[in-house]
Amino acid sequence: MSNIAADFKIMSKNRKVQSSNFVDYVKIYCASGIGGAGAVHFRREKFIDKGGPDGGDGGRGGHIILKANKQLWTLLHLKYRKHIKADHGKPGAKQCSTGKDGKDVELEVPLGTVVRNADTGEYLFELTEEGETKILAPGGQGGLGNWHFRTSTQQTPRYAQPGGDMTEGWFNLELKVLADVGLVGFPNAGKSTLLSTITAAKPEIANYAFTTLTPNLGIVSYRDNRSFVMADIPGIIEGASEGKGLGYQFLRHIERNSVLLFMIPADSEDHYKEFQILKNELEKYNPELMDKDHVVCISKADMLDQELMDMISKTFPKGLPHLFFSSISQLNIDQLKDLLWNTITRPLED
Numbered sequence: 001m002s003n004i005a006a007d008f009k010i011m012s013k014n015r016k017v018q019s020s021n022f023v024d025y026v027k028i029y030c031a032s033g034i035g036g037a038g039a040v041h042f043r044r045e046k047f048i049d050k051g052g053p054d055g056g057d058g059g060r061g062g063h064i065i066l067k068a069n070k071q072l073w074t075l076l077h078l079k080y081r082k083h084i085k086a087d088h089g090k091p092g093a094k095q096c097s098t099g100k101d102g103k104d105v106e107l108e109v110p111l112g113t114v115v116r117n118a119d120t121g122e123y124l125f126e127l128t129e130e131g132e133t134k135i136l137a138p139g140g141q142g143g144l145g146n147w148h149f150r151t152s153t154q155q156t157p158r159y160a161q162p163g164g165d166m167t168e169g170w171f172n173l174e175l176k177v178l179a180d181v182g183l184v185g186f187p188n189a190g191k192s193t194l195l196s197t198i199t200a201a202k203p204e205i206a207n208y209a210f211t212t213l214t215p216n217l218g219i220v221s222y223r224d225n226r227s228f229v230m231a232d233i234p235g236i237i238e239g240a241s242e243g244k245g246l247g248y249q250f251l252r253h254i255e256r257n258s259v260l261l262f263m264i265p266a267d268s269e270d271h272y273k274e275f276q277i278l279k280n281e282l283e284k285y286n287p288e289l290m291d292k293d294h295v296v297c298i299s300k301a302d303m304l305d306q307e308l309m310d311m312i313s314k315t316f317p318k319g320l321p322h323l324f325f326s327s328i329s330q331l332n333i334d335q336l337k338d339l340l341w342n343t344i345t346r347p348l349e350d
Contacts, residue, residue: 023076024175024215024253027118029083033061033102035140035163036089038148042156043095053156054096055146058163061139062086062102068127072110073217075175086137089163092145102139112178112256118170128178136171140164174252177215179231180344182257184278186236189263190299190327192216195232197327198337215253222341231257236281251285259343260294266303266324272315293343295323297336302326 036058043051064086084107090099114126115136125134143161150157183191199218216232233253254260262278264271275296282289298304298312301324309324316322323339325332 023074023079024177026075026078026173027170028078028081028173029168029170030064030137031083031085031168032064032137032139032166033086033088034166035059035061035142036091036099036102037163038143038145038160039092039094039097039099040146040158040160041094050156053146053150054094055160056092056094056097056099057145057148058092058142058161059089059099059101060142061089061163061166063104063135063139064137064167065104065106066113066115066127066134066136067106067108068111068113068130068132069108070111070130072108075109075113075173078107078109078173086139088166089139089142091163092142092160096145096147099142101142104139106133107136109173110175112176114174114176116172116174118172121172124171126176137167137169140166176256177217177231177233177253178229178256179217180228180257181220181230181259181261181340182254183230183232183263184236184254184260184282185263185265185299186274186278189265191232191263193327194263194299194325195230197330198333199230220337220340222337226341228341228344230261236278251282254282254289255286258292259340260289260292261340262294262296263299264296266298266300266308266312270315271298271312272317275316293346295339295343296320297322298324300326300328301331302329 038058039055041053041055043054045051064084084105086105087102089102092099109127111128111130112126115124115134116122117124124136127134141164143163146157146160149159183189183194185191195216195218198220215234218230218232219227220230221227231253236251260282262275264274268274279290296316298309301309304312304324312324313322323332323336325336327333
């Protein structure tokens, strides 16, 4: 094995170790608590032989709750926690005492987490705001004690309600990265380089395909202390919507981005055709992605002179604006930020 091949093998191994910390899909089993049974009891006091019913209600079974936490960026903490169960509610007691509720289990997840029924694939809900909570598996309701069932004709009811059943099942949790701008392009389009240039993010950068194996996020500082979030999505190849390359497992991250930045490298053989291929893959995966605002840019423009830029521009339709930029030479980086900011805020200003 050559030294270059050996170095590549070691680098690939290190990348796999680092990327293993990013988990965007988990399947978990959840079981809420059973509700406590209502009590059958009659009041017994000195000089009162046959008091009325005073059986209390059972406590509610514990819920399984999901809570959005913007400090989290992965589902790794749930990867090895496959079975999650809440406590059962306690039964009611005498003197109309209500049983203790079962303790809820709260699971924190990143913003952009989508929940589906694992058996049917049915969409249940998603969490997109900091602190937002959703009950994934509600606990069983506590049963009513016998004091609820007293009537004028039935003053000594000798029955009470049992506690409600638990809710259980398998659920799929999928993470869709939330960002203002999503970088879309083939491998080696310069997405990671751009992210490292205009944000504090430090993605891995190398001259081979699929350097980026997981989405990377960075905050772009803009004028007047404003900022927006940019996401570097793993490179798309033709056929990605059908599972080729890294497949559609990363295409879902694009769904949560407000604006799509299509990046075509300057050394592409056919710039407009490459843009069409990228659009086609997104449309096959989800036609609604075509409704998003998008920006088209030619990266690595430091490789081009003005004559070549003019030639490339002529290959794009007149109604499709585009921008040349270079992360290395900083060519048009400020103009790119302006273009992205204006595109992000346009819906708010209209």
